[in-house]
Amino acid sequence: MITTIPIKNEKDIAVPDKTVLVLGYFDGVHKGHQKLFEVATKASMKDYLPVVVMTFTESPKLALQPYHPDLMLHIVNPQEREQKLKWNGVEALFLLDFSSKFASLTAKEFFDTYIKALKPTIIVAGFDYTFGSDNKTADDLKDYFDGEIIIVPPVEDEKGKISSTRIRQAILEGNVKEVSHLLGNPLPSRGMVVHGNARGRTIGYPTANLVLKDRTYMPADGVYVVDIEVQRQKYRGMASVGKNVTFDGEESRFEVNIFDFSDDIYGETVTVYWLDRVRGMVKFESVEELVDQLEKDEEIARSWKTED
Secondary structure (H helix, E strand, O other), X not given: OXXXXXXXXXXXXXXXXXEEEEEOXXXXXXXHHXXXXXXXXXXXXXXXXXXXXXXXXXXXXXXXXXXXXXXXXXXXXHHHHHHHHHHOOOOEEEEEOOOHHHHOOOHHXXXXXXXXXXXXEEEEEEOOOEEOOOOEEHHHHHHOOOOEEEEEOOOEEOOEEOXXXXXXXXXXXXXXXXXXXXXXXXXXXXXXXXXXXXHHHHOOOXXXXXXXXXXXXXXXXXXXXXEEEEOOEEEEEEEEEEEOHHHOOOOEEEEEEEOOOOOOOOOOEEEEEEEEEEEOOOOXXXXXXXXXXXXXXXXXXXXXXXXX
């Protein structure tokens, strides 16, 4: 079980005498991050030490760069991040706002306050970790810490380093299959079911119209194979993101046709797991053409299987 503790400063930190501390932000907890926790868990076993993390509620870039709305977006929602950290062996998670005051700390000040309060015997960090207002790197950790330091090299696939930046780009391009590969699991999006215009019912493809509940990235406009979790039960479906151009829709919509499901679920929160992109949004000349395409989309979605 993971214990999540919001803190305002180092005085709010309470840990055992010895810990294994993993440093980083961990947006998405992708395969590169998972390697850090694998290393940390292995290192913790010798003396049965707890693995702890101190990270931030929002991206540090908010305090360091000109504001852009995308800086408020996450790869996964905070609850999902906590769950993934738990699955990866983290026992205590300390959450701090990355404020101007925190950003002004030098590397030495950071170590003398927060790191000492976390009582690490072992520190695990990625090769690209940086800290302090004086922009120290992972290699500089040895100048501030006398215990064991483990620097984890990049995790790569055939396309290069696995990173949060690469995942965000893949989401925005609609390449959700690639995102699943990089995260180690399908990308989740939580939505509340709301009333739409009920047009789907008239053509044999009723949809659950969703409003996104979290500040998370959404895939590019298009039609997707998805799994959707409703009332703790998963169903296969196909999702549509974007404007309904066949009916001259002006508003972007997020809706899912849930296969073999007919209950009314307005007001409920569901989770959509993005599996693969079928096609982009297309304007059809008639309703009949649209229905013909939806039948083809459904066949693809129903037969889609995860590659081994």
